[in-house]
Amino acid sequence: MGMENVGWLYEFLVAKAAEISAAGSQRAAVISISLFVSLLCVCIVIGHYYEENRWLNQATIAIILGCAVGFVIYILSNNAELLSFDEQLLFIYLLPPIIFNAGFQVKKKQFFHNFGTIMLFGGSGVLISASIVTAGCRYMFPRLKLGNLQMRDYLALGTIFSATDTVATLQLLHQDETPLLYSLVFGEGVVNDATAVVLFRAVQRFEEAGLDGKAALRMIYEFVYLFSVSTVLGVVIGLIAAYVLKSLYFGKHSTDKEIALMALMAYLSYMLAELFQWSGILSVFFCGIFMSHYGWHNVSGSSKITSKHAFATFSSISESFMFLYVGTNVFNVNIWQLVDVRAASLSCAMLLALTSLGRAAFVFPMSAISNYARGSSSVKLRFRHQVIIWWSGIMRGAVSIALAYQQFSTSSGTMNTDYATMIYSTTGVVLFTTLVVGVVTKPLIATLLPHHLRHLEPSSPKDESCEEANEDGSSIFLRRSSLSMLLANPTSAVHSLWRGFDDSYMRPFFGGGGPVRDSDAWEA
């Protein structure tokens, strides 16, 4: 390509950029959608080429591509309209399909088997991590002369940097390769959304009441409340959807209606939870679990295939879009103009250190507790597992950025230097962790976990026998043995009790009855 051609391209791009500045909102939307859709196509194609590459994943590619395009736009124009970050887009449109799909495709047995550990990590673990990040910031920032933040802002930073990014985790760990680690880290991410909501509200109430024992108790109560209502909402909507799909029996020719109803009900569970200011992520996750457990069995064959793939597609587009969006946002002019680069780099490094410290401070102790509670019957979390859980949970993504924008750009109306610095550092942490953690995790897992160590869980012999008993339908046997089992191993006992209840009452009513079990059904 000769220089004239490049010159022509440059002029064309400058003209387009100027047009964007001048354009109305509809035109601006058309331009940015065209841009992002083209980038997504490029991402998919590049991602396909590097699928086998152990250093790259879809997130890394998307974020690098986004950065490059953001940089080009930044050079060509000083327009910030195209690149202003919109949290609404993220929380209302992109997040629900991702989390729903995760619930829909999650290995339920694995997830519920580790439920206790997940709750430990997602509930109290995040609280510990948030305290450490908050305390660290409160102690270090004034000493390093990093802006003039309030206690409220430190608490917000603690919350933002303690919550694992569910979407980022999906990019790192794969359900089929490392099922145990996936269910633990991803499950933690889902559960700690509720924790984050509670913490965020506590932060917003902070000015009124101080932080004492009573407030702490209240926070625990609120966590339990939020967790319960959000879960129940998701479960109820999932069951309603299953019942409607079963009782209407849309038949062969209405695959459209079946899929539409599944998708809309799932979205409704997220939206209603947000409407009541509960945790939409928890709701839609459990809605996904129940929809795949019951509703999915009531639809036609082609709906089964379509739902599985269409939801996965939707989720993967949303994921790539998120990382692209983060990438293009790195060069946000509004923020850059205000930022003190020294302060921003320092606080970025501080936050990174505190995040990894805070995470270490709960992953290792909580794993010990979990191992102790599992007793002698189960396989334990080895130290190498714990290292991977700690490491892969450090990655922060679009959700963290969105939370940072929510906290630091709307609370004061206009943005000041300190707040711009915080948003800038959050972006820095996200960029750094996505690239470094994203690149290192695959090789790390390959090194620490040789193939034979990955599939340890949870098909211990005891669990298998339960299932066989179930499939004989011998519920008398189950009832007789359940008490002794409860004493020996509480998780398995609860599991087998649930199986009995599920087979006798739930499945016949909501669907999925008969001898077919999930494991077989997914193959269909």
Added chain:
Amino acid sequence: MGMENVGWLYEFLVAKAAEISAAGSQRAAVISISLFVSLLCVCIVIGHYYEENRWLNQATIAIILGCAVGFVIYILSNNAELLSFDEQLLFIYLLPPIIFNAGFQVKKKQFFHNFGTIMLFGGSGVLISASIVTAGCRYMFPRLKLGNLQMRDYLALGTIFSATDTVATLQLLHQDETPLLYSLVFGEGVVNDATAVVLFRAVQRFEEAGLDGKAALRMIYEFVYLFSVSTVLGVVIGLIAAYVLKSLYFGKHSTDKEIALMALMAYLSYMLAELFQWSGILSVFFCGIFMSHYGWHNVSGSSKITSKHAFATFSSISESFMFLYVGTNVFNVNIWQLVDVRAASLSCAMLLALTSLGRAAFVFPMSAISNYARGSSSVKLRFRHQVIIWWSGIMRGAVSIALAYQQFSTSSGTMNTDYATMIYSTTGVVLFTTLVVGVVTKPLIATLLPHHLRHLEPSSPKDESCEEANEDGSSIFLRRSSLSMLLANPTSAVHSLWRGFDDSYMRPFFGGGGPVRDSDAWEA
């Protein structure tokens, strides 16, 4: 339910309504999305119950439900925020999936067989109709003292009411039941989108230059230009997608990527056309046709099933949403406050009369021309066919309303009484035609077209023989006979030439090669 309960419900709703008024934009979005998603679920379930009902269709149900909810909201609060019509939502998000799916699932043979007639209807037909509506309004409105409109506004009215609503047509005619009528009326709707764009631009330029012979020639040139570039863009993107899908061969495990790429490329064709200010509808329609003709053959089996159903689902959700949206918008407080009810009702009736007159003025003459051009070999459009084409094309939908809002609310910045009256009458026409035409069409078709008259086209014996010749691969025979065939029947000749080219060059390169033809492949 006792009166106290109703009272409690009322108070709850009033409180919610007040909350909407006070809420920020994110909260308002959550509330209206929750509302619309719930309504969509209800729509699907009710629509399923009345599927066999000959008087109702999904559009009628959605619009009635929307009206009811809009009325309740109107009573409870005077909030207009929730109900303000957003054309952007329609043109950027809802329309593309609907038109793409129509192209993806259209019976290509039927469509191209009737291509000449479709172009007659969609091109010159709409021009005739627009002239009649414009002239009628220009003549009648001042005499009936209906506001103080400019010539420019009359031209806009002509454009808005001459274009058949593609989405509305999809609700009335079914490809499997009345293939000939479907392809004619729907095809007309797609083609006349280009006409409408040209007319709209001509209207916007009207103030500068008058309407003379030169301007008319220019409009014809612009129509041909717009039609060609939009079509070529769609075709090229469809072919690129097919080539990428074929050459990358995503394999068994990447159904997500295949579907994502198909959907994104299709959306890109719409967006790029809009970016260049061409006709996005034409582009995405032809992109859909080419993607199903080539690209679809390059993907895995589960991608085939998923793409077919997922696109249909997306399209059907968008359609229902559109009609719901129109329904809730009937009680738009901003408009109601300004409207003079007498004038609005009168102009609504006038527009209805002019629309049907304008449509009659081209459907019957153009059908005669089409019959003449078809010669003696083909089946002709009988009078009863023509009546149904005329009648079912009268229905106006969300697209008309969106155009009315675009013309009458942004051009002057604020809205005056005359403009509010025009939007109000457009809504009235849409409501009336959706309900009346929607209810009457099914019975009308049943009366006018007994079952044996529906499947007349286009499998005339000559056409069949072409296909057989093709499948033997005897292209020498084809070439020898093509000249005599061109003289006897131009459409079939072009068709068979294309088939030869397609089989020899296009399919081997872009996919869909081998002995499998569409008709078989869709069964897979």
